[in-house]
Amino acid sequence: MTTIMAISAGLSQPSSTRMLADRLAAEVKADHTETVELREYAHDITDHLLTRFANARLRPVLRRLADADGLILVTPVFTASFSGLFKSFLDIVEPDALQGKPVLIGATGGTERHSLVLEHALRPVLTYLRAVVLPTAVYAASADWGNDTDLSRRIARAAGELAAEVARRPAVGRVDPFADPVPFTDLLADISGRTDHD
Amino acid sequence: MQFGVFTVGDVTPDPTTGRAPSEHERITAMVAIALKAEEIGLDVFATGEHHNPPFVPSSPTTLLGHIGARTEKLILSTATTLITTNDPVKIAEDYAMLQHLTSGRVDLMLGRGNTAPVYPWFGQDIRQGIPLAIENYALLHRLWREDVVDWEGRFRTPLQGFTSTPRPLDGVPPFVWHGSIRSPEIAEQAAYYGDGFFHNHIFWPAEHTKRMVSLYRQRFEHYGHGSADQAIVGLGGQIFMRANSQDAIAEFRPYFDNAPVYGGGPSLEDFSADTPLTVGSPQQVIDRTLGFRDYVGDYQRQLFLVDHAGLPLKTVLEQLDLLGEHVLPVLRKEIEARTPAHVPSAPTHDSLRAAREEVTAG
Numbered sequence: 001m002t003t004i005m006a007i008s009a010g011l012s013q014p015s016s017t018r019m020l021a022d023r024l025a026a027e028v029k030a031d032h033t034e035t036v037e038l039r040e041y042a043h044d045i046t047d048h049l050l051t052r053f054a055n056a057r058l059r060p061v062l063r064r065l066a067d068a069d070g071l072i073l074v075t076p077v078f079t080a081s082f083s084g085l086f087k088s089f090l091d092i093v094e095p096d097a098l099q100g101k102p103v104l105i106g107a108t109g110g111t112e113r114h115s116l117v118l119e120h121a122l123r124p125v126l127t128y129l130r131a132v133v134l135p136t137a138v139y140a141a142s143a144d145w146g147n148d149t150d151l152s153r154r155i156a157r158a159a160g161e162l163a164a165e166v167a168r169r170p171a172v173g174r175v176d177p178f179a180d181p182v183p184f185t186d187l188l189a190d191i192s193g194r195t196d197h198d
Numbered sequence: 199m200q201f202g203v204f205t206v207g208d209v210t211p212d213p214t215t216g217r218a219p220s221e222h223e224r225i226t227a228m229v230a231i232a233l234k235a236e237e238i239g240l241d242v243f244a245t246g247e248h249h250n251p252p253f254v255p256s257s258p259t260t261l262l263g264h265i266g267a268r269t270e271k272l273i274l275s276t277a278t279t280l281i282t283t284n285d286p287v288k289i290a291e292d293y294a295m296l297q298h299l300t301s302g303r304v305d306l307m308l309g310r311g312n313t314a315p316v317y318p319w320f321g322q323d324i325r326q327g328i329p330l331a332i333e334n335y336a337l338l339h340r341l342w343r344e345d346v347v348d349w350e351g352r353f354r355t356p357l358q359g360f361t362s363t364p365r366p367l368d369g370v371p372p373f374v375w376h377g378s379i380r381s382p383e384i385a386e387q388a389a390y391y392g393d394g395f396f397h398n399h400i401f402w403p404a405e406h407t408k409r410m411v412s413l414y415r416q417r418f419e420h421y422g423h424g425s426a427d428q429a430i431v432g433l434g435g436q437i438f439m440r441a442n443s444q445d446a447i448a449e450f451r452p453y454f455d456n457a458p459v460y461g462g463g464p465s466l467e468d469f470s471a472d473t474p475l476t477v478g479s480p481q482q483v484i485d486r487t488l489g490f491r492d493y494v495g496d497y498q499r500q501l502f503l504v505d506h507a508g509l510p511l512k513t514v515l516e517q518l519d520l521l522g523e524h525v526l527p528v529l530r531k532e533i534e535a536r537t538p539a540h541v542p543s544a545p546t547h548d549s550l551r552a553a554r555e556e557v558t559a560g
Binding site: 055188 | 403
């Protein structure tokens, strides 16, 4: 059973960012798909930045994100980059939660002139998090919702890449350091084996 | 069960007046709080260790030595002693000295410290926090137990034929707690040595505290120090009381809303629901504190944070009076009644000396 989580950082209601996230999610045709709007968690995300822990509302979202087989991340373009709320959310995700996870990235904006934000801003952040970012990123400008600009074909191609990547990867398995701690003798031995800059 | 207070030693302006105490006022306030702790019958006073403003306690054994000279029963402890950036040789010497001066009323809690620049200021690297904690404690543990130590490690200059003086009082090293909010490696370390494990508790949800303590208990048993429910556990807590709970909330709210750690973030109500923070009547503090056992099991030490976020000394001393008069007697009675006989008390110098004599005699 495959689980896909789509994250929309759109702020308007209705939101074209949410629309794009939903279109992408539907096209992946996973067994289970969920879309989360960060707007609903904006205060919780800020609280996490200040208190350094996820409150009871946010904890299940972060857990489902870590457990998802694949992610769809869609942000509006604000001031030449991804939105602040989107980045704040990435800042509170556990650093290894995205490691090796297939991720489809998308963005929306008023004009197609911002489309390379996906390649120059968003893709490097996810590469830093060691996510497997799929080659096709989908940008939807306002005009794409009315004209025939191949948006549907781009959505289908990107969703197909995500579905194929999820299908060929083993199910998400996670080492629980609390259930399976590193024995103390290994911790001691590790000190002499480490270099200063690992 | 031991009860006590732990202090961060922050110099924070009182948000209701805008006035910040001077460093001198804050330091003398910490002493006054410790003396009050003894007066109301608390067992433990623990100080933080910091090397940057707005904190004052950079020299814990100086502070504790002074308090030790002015008290009779209080156990002097730390929360935490930086095992990463202090030289373990100096920790061995300083705390053994403190033991002698206070007739053994000393234990300490080791922690890594999460202020990144402190590491380079003391010639270390925060990325090596866990290896530093493990290697430095391995040396400290030997310095208190072996009269002559030959040692070579990764982080410190080697020792040949070194004897740490003074030797621990009665040949009994101070009891050590290992404190960590989120690193399973530290719970593992505490379990390996059969030392205590302290969870700060106050900044994180109970669910997380439970996981850390549970790991420590399982591994304590694994290493043969006793059953999991005999492991030595300490917890933090954070309280503010008035006879009427609405008065407590109204008075504490500006301190909460402007506190350095969580100010500007969650509401007092949300934070109280998510963490052990209890603002209300003495009865509410009693009920909440008794509830901690439900998720960590029977434990040995409860420390409360009462003197932060700019609360004036007068208010803190009133809090301690309320604690001593209305909360402590009930908690002691209730917890004693609920704790099974095979669960040990927190080790003290006397209990450790007695155990040592038993081994020597046997």
